[in-house]
Amino acid sequence: MNAISEKRPFDTVGFLRTWGTTLFLLLLVAVFAAQNPRFLSLRNATNILTEVSIYGVIAVGMTFVILTAGVDLAVGSLLAFASIAAAWTVQHLAPGVPQWLVALSVASLIGLGAGYLHGKAITLLSVPAFIVTLGGMTVWRGATLILNDGGPISGFDDGYRWWGTGAIVGIPVPVVIFAVVALIGHITLRHTRYGRQVYAVGGNAEAARLSGINVKAIIVSVYAIVGFLAGLSGFLLSARLGSSEAVAGVNYELRVIASVVIGGASLAGGSGSIRGTLIGALLIGVLSNGLVIMHVSSYFQQVVIGLIIVAAVAFDSYTKSHRGKV
Numbered sequence: 001m002n003a004i005s006e007k008r009p010f011d012t013v014g015f016l017r018t019w020g021t022t023l024f025l026l027l028l029v030a031v032f033a034a035q036n037p038r039f040l041s042l043r044n045a046t047n048i049l050t051e052v053s054i055y056g057v058i059a060v061g062m063t064f065v066i067l068t069a070g071v072d073l074a075v076g077s078l079l080a081f082a083s084i085a086a087a088w089t090v091q092h093l094a095p096g097v098p099q100w101l102v103a104l105s106v107a108s109l110i111g112l113g114a115g116y117l118h119g120k121a122i123t124l125l126s127v128p129a130f131i132v133t134l135g136g137m138t139v140w141r142g143a144t145l146i147l148n149d150g151g152p153i154s155g156f157d158d159g160y161r162w163w164g165t166g167a168i169v170g171i172p173v174p175v176v177i178f179a180v181v182a183l184i185g186h187i188t189l190r191h192t193r194y195g196r197q198v199y200a201v202g203g204n205a206e207a208a209r210l211s212g213i214n215v216k217a218i219i220v221s222v223y224a225i226v227g228f229l230a231g232l233s234g235f236l237l238s239a240r241l242g243s244s245e246a247v248a249g250v251n252y253e254l255r256v257i258a259s260v261v262i263g264g265a266s267l268a269g270g271s272g273s274i275r276g277t278l279i280g281a282l283l284i285g286v287l288s289n290g291l292v293i294m295h296v297s298s299y300f301q302q303v304v305i306g307l308i309i310v311a312a313v314a315f316d317s318y319t320k321s322h323r324g325k326v
Contacts, residue, residue, distance in 0.1 A: 017319050021262060021276065025283045032290035039293055046172060052285035053178035054240070055252050056278070057233045059259040060185040061226030063277045066260050067189075067202045068222050069269025070122070070129040074136030075230045076252035078114050080245070081140040082107040083234030087153035087244035090160070099160040100239070107235040108228055114140065115227015119220030129223075137253070144246045154243035164240025174236050181229065186274040198222065202269025251302070255284055258305055262312045283308075 032039045058075050065072050086107040090099045114136070121132045166173045189195035200208040201218045209215045238244040263280030265272025284305060291301050 017264065017315075020315075021264060021279050021283060025279060025286060028283065028286050028290060032286070032293065035290075036293050039290060044289065044293075046175075048282075048285045048289045049175045050172045050240070051289070052281050053172070053174040054233050054237050055255045056178045056259065056281040057181050057229050057236070058226065058252065059256045059277050059281050060181050060274060061222075061229035062256045062260050063185065063263075063265060063272055063274055064189070064198055064222040065129075065226050066257075066265045066267060067198050067269060067272050068219055069202045069205075069267070070219065070222065071133065071257065071267070072115075072118065072136075072223060072226050073130065073133040073253050074114070074118065074140055075226060075256055076249035077137045077140035077144065078111055078227060078230045079234040079237065079249035079252060080247070081114075081144040081147070081234075082110040082231035083238045083248055084144050084147055084153060084244040084246065085110055086235060087156075087238055088147055090156070091153055099157050100163055103156075103160060103238070104163070104232075104235050107231040109231070111231020111234070112224055112228040115224040115230070116220060118227065119223035122223070123216040123219050141246075148246070150246050152243045152245040156239065156242060160239055161242060162239070164236055164238070164242075174240065177232075177236065181232075182274055182278055189274060194218075194221075199270055202271075204270075254302075254305065254309075255281075258309045258312075259284055261309055264312075267313060 029039075038044060058079070062072060062075065086103040089106045090103050093099070093102060118129075118132055118136055121127060122129050125132075163173055168176050189198065197208070197213050197218055200211070200213055201215050205215050208218075234244075234248070237248055241248075259281035260272065260277050261267065261280070262283055263272065263276030263278070265276060287304065287308075288301050291304070292298075
């Protein structure tokens with residue numbers, strides 16, 4: 001018997017796949033804090049979390065979509081349409097009706113309905129999700145401009161504004177809602193039959209169909225989920241800003257997809273988690289905020305986020321090709 005037991009080599013690729021994004025996030029925090037002490041202030045941390053929560057809510061829904069090997073490019077435009085449609089409805093209500101309740105209901109239902117239509121178009125017409133949601137991105141943005149001639153709608157009461165500017169035990173309301181949505185998303189994906197079916201469809205749709213899973217129903221449902229959360233985010237954003245604007249949500253699809261992909265989800269489907277999406281969303285929020293504090297142009301921020309997306313996808317492809325070789 002050999003006295004010296006053979007040691008298993010350290011799986012560097014696996015370690016980086018699991019903890020790489022978290023380590024990068026901590027590195028960014030350390031760098032920005034060293035550059036400007038204000039970065040670690042409670043006020044700045046609250047600003048980051050509040051900003052992240054708006055697109056982070058949608059990112060939770062996008063995780064479901066990407067897990068099925070899909071993508072939704074319409075979320076930013078849908079956010080804007082749901083937001084301005086809700087504000088338009090509130091504006092034409094009789095006095096005494098709770099503005100926030102009507103706006104929340106209208107925005108969420110519009111998002112849910114639009115997402116359902118996207119899913120049905122993908123499954124019934126056999127059109128790639130990229131094309132359907134690319135068309136949706138244009139349609140919903142155009143509808144937003146038509147509804148109020150491209151102008152903003154404002155004049156919300158305090159009850160409405162509370163959802164964007166209020167706090168629960170000192171925590172901003174949007175952050176609380178983001179945490180609740182993320183928790184529900186995590187439990188759904190990890191501890192329910194539906195969550196297992198979502199992973200199965202993304203891993204191998206044909207095998208999932210042969211095992212008895214209604215693949216088309218799962219696909220429709222994930223687009224309905226992300227649509228509903230886009231509508232919810234539209235409501236939260238309008239409550240935070242005090243107005244609904246036709247330009248709301250521009251480039252949000254980039255931030256949302258980046259949050260999910262940077263968090264470790266595979267665009268090929270079947271791999272990803274809500275935890276990873278949370279880290280990805282925080283990373284983008286920290287990066288954007290830190291660059292602003294360092295007086296870096298907002299145009300440069302888009303370049304950096306784009307490069308990080310490419311790097312994340314490239315790393316995902318690398319880990320898949322080297323799986324089992326270590």
